Amino acid sequence: xxxxxxxxxxxxxxxxxxxxxxxLQLFPEADLFCIVDYLPDSQRGFLExxxxxxxxxxxxxxxxxxxxxxxxxxxxxxxxxxxTGYDLxxxxxxxxxxxxxxxxxxxxxxxxxxxxxxxxxxREQYLRESGLDTGVKGFIARRLLSRLREWDHRVSxxxxxxxxxxxxxxxxxRRSYGRESVVIYPPVDTDFYQIxxxxxxxxxxxxxxxxxxxxxxxxxxxxxxxxxxxxVIGDGPEFERVKECAAENTEILGxxxxxxxxxxxxxxxxxxxxxxxxxxxxxxxxxACGTPVVAYAKGGALExxxxxxxxxxxxxxxxxxxxxxxxxAITAFEQHAEEITASNCRKxxxxxxxxxxxxxxxxxxxxxxxxxxxx
Numbered sequence: 001x002x003x004x005x006x007x008x009x010x011x012x013x014x015x016x017x018x019x020x021x022x023x024l025q026l027f028p029e030a031d032l033f034c035i036v037d038y039l040p041d042s043q044r045g046f047l048e049x050x051x052x053x054x055x056x057x058x059x060x061x062x063x064x065x066x067x068x069x070x071x072x073x074x075x076x077x078x079x080x081x082x083x084t085g086y087d088l089x090x091x092x093x094x095x096x097x098x099x100x101x102x103x104x105x106x107x108x109x110x111x112x113x114x115x116x117x118x119x120x121x122x123r124e125q126y127l128r129e130s131g132l133d134t135g136v137k138g139f140i141a142r143r144l145l146s147r148l149r150e151w152d153h154r155v156s157x158x159x160x161x162x163x164x165x166x167x168x169x170x171x172x173x174r175r176s177y178g179r180e181s182v183v184i185y186p187p188v189d190t191d192f193y194q195i196x197x198x199x200x201x202x203x204x205x206x207x208x209x210x211x212x213x214x215x216x217x218x219x220x221x222x223x224x225x226x227x228x229x230x231x232v233i234g235d236g237p238e239f240e241r242v243k244e245c246a247a248e249n250t251e252i253l254g255x256x257x258x259x260x261x262x263x264x265x266x267x268x269x270x271x272x273x274x275x276x277x278x279x280x281x282x283x284x285x286x287x288a289c290g291t292p293v294v295a296y297a298k299g300g301a302l303e304x305x306x307x308x309x310x311x312x313x314x315x316x317x318x319x320x321x322x323x324x325x326x327x328x329a330i331t332a333f334e335q336h337a338e339e340i341t342a343s344n345c346r347k348x349x350x351x352x353x354x355x356x357x358x359x360x361x362x363x364x365x366x367x368x369x370x371x372x373x374x375x
Contacts (some may be wrong), residue, residue, distance in 0.1 A: 001372060003030040004196075006097040009067055010039040011076055013046070015281050016113055019186045020092050021164075022180040023111070027090075028087060033081045035096070036075055038064040055080060071118070072144055074097050075151050080119060088369065091159070099155040102233045105370055111361075112185075114169055114278050115176040116152045118145055140361045153177060161368055163361075166279045166300045182364060187347035187357035188284045191347055192258070195290035195342050196266025202229040202251075203294075203330070204268035206261060207275065209236030214296075215320055216273035221326035223247035228330065231268070261350060264291040267358070270333055273301060274321055287314050290342030290348035294329050296321060304352065308336055312344040 007020050012266075024030065024046065025071065032047070035055045039047075045324045057063060057070050057079035077296055083089055089106055091097035094113040153176065162181035164170035173181050205221070207213040215234065219242050222230040226249050232242060235255045246252060256264075261375075265271065271286035272294045279300035287305070288362045293315035295301040305315040312320040316336070318329035333340070366373035 001086045001087045003027045003090065004033060004083050005030050005090045005092065006033045006081070006100050007092040007226050008035055008074070008078075008095045008097050010037040010052070011064075011067065012039070013043040015186065015279075016092060016094060017046070018189070018281070019111065019113075019357070022046065022187045022354055023092065023361065024050055024091060026358055026362055029088075031086075033083075033100075035069045035077050036169055037062055038067075045333040049104070053081065071095070071188070075148070075155075083109050084155075088365075088372065097150075098159055099151070102158060109161045109163065109365065110163070110183070111163045112169060112173060115156075115172055116148060118148070138201050146197070163233075163364065166247075166303050168299050168303065169278050184360045184364065185352050186279055186281065186358065187354045188288060188349065190280055190288045191350075192354040193262055193265065193288035195287045195346055196263070198267065199269065200267035202231045202268060202284075203270055203272050204231050204233070204257075204264050204291075205272045205274075206233035206264070209234050209238040209242055209360050211238060212275055216245045217321060217323065218274050218326065219245040219250055220321040221330075222250055224323055225249070225327060225330065230272075232265060233264060243335050247279055262289065269337075270294050270315070272326065272330075274326065275299075277301065283315075284349050284352045287345035290345050291347055292316070292333065292337075292340040294318065294326070294333050306348055307337070308332070312347065314345040314348045315340065
């Protein structure tokens, strides 16, 4: 059985690429199609010799750093992939991968991280952060995103089965496409993230510093709690804002690799997480290290963190993205810290292991395509 896997772009090894790596392990002979591939050599190990076919966009000017500027051309690019002869097509989708052209004899399964964020739920935020929310450019951008939204809805009808990365995204698929889906959570490397030998006296905030991650908010909250220590890991457009909000009790380390991040996750009293995420791998990685999570009570965190009402709590929630709410959550965490054990956290994280992902993903494919698993 010939398998084609469609992944929008390979530019860094991040969350969706970690899921892609596990899918490629399930199908070692599959062919991989990407609109662009500029993944550094140091991050290409997970491809393990898979053939990668790119689109015409790969050869356009400055595409290695400005590939998102070619979003209007991506529907055309993905439709041009020749998938003739493949029995199973798996799209790894958060933008345009669902738009691949298939025939009635092929089965198309979409592993969906989210319907295209730029065109649906986060359109206004995307325009505002890109400086395209006013004037002539804003008018043109809104028209373009409206057309992309119509296209995305139309091509969703050609997908045979949807798999969502969380119940949160399952609801978004239902609202956006009017389609049902099953939930299979993304894989987390729980073998790499293990419980450490000792705990420190600090809280940790780690993320790419973009607006929706709310890193300045976390830092501001700790500036109002001078008796608490905060360590911040990450960089990005909001790095200077984070520095401006920091008090003497906050240490900002900038970007750190996974091994350093793991060390801090293992030693932290708790990870503070203020973003509304579709799933959110970092809180699971923290729990795999035996570290509790103080999280915003919306999005994927509600599915990956067990709050204080759970019989085996692994964290504490706060209801609003505000300094007051975060401070109250930190107080609640310290009052209930003995109830939130490292073993609780680790046990909860194992629900999202790579082994569980592969078992559930392949098990589901076998139910909809029995010939795939016939011996």
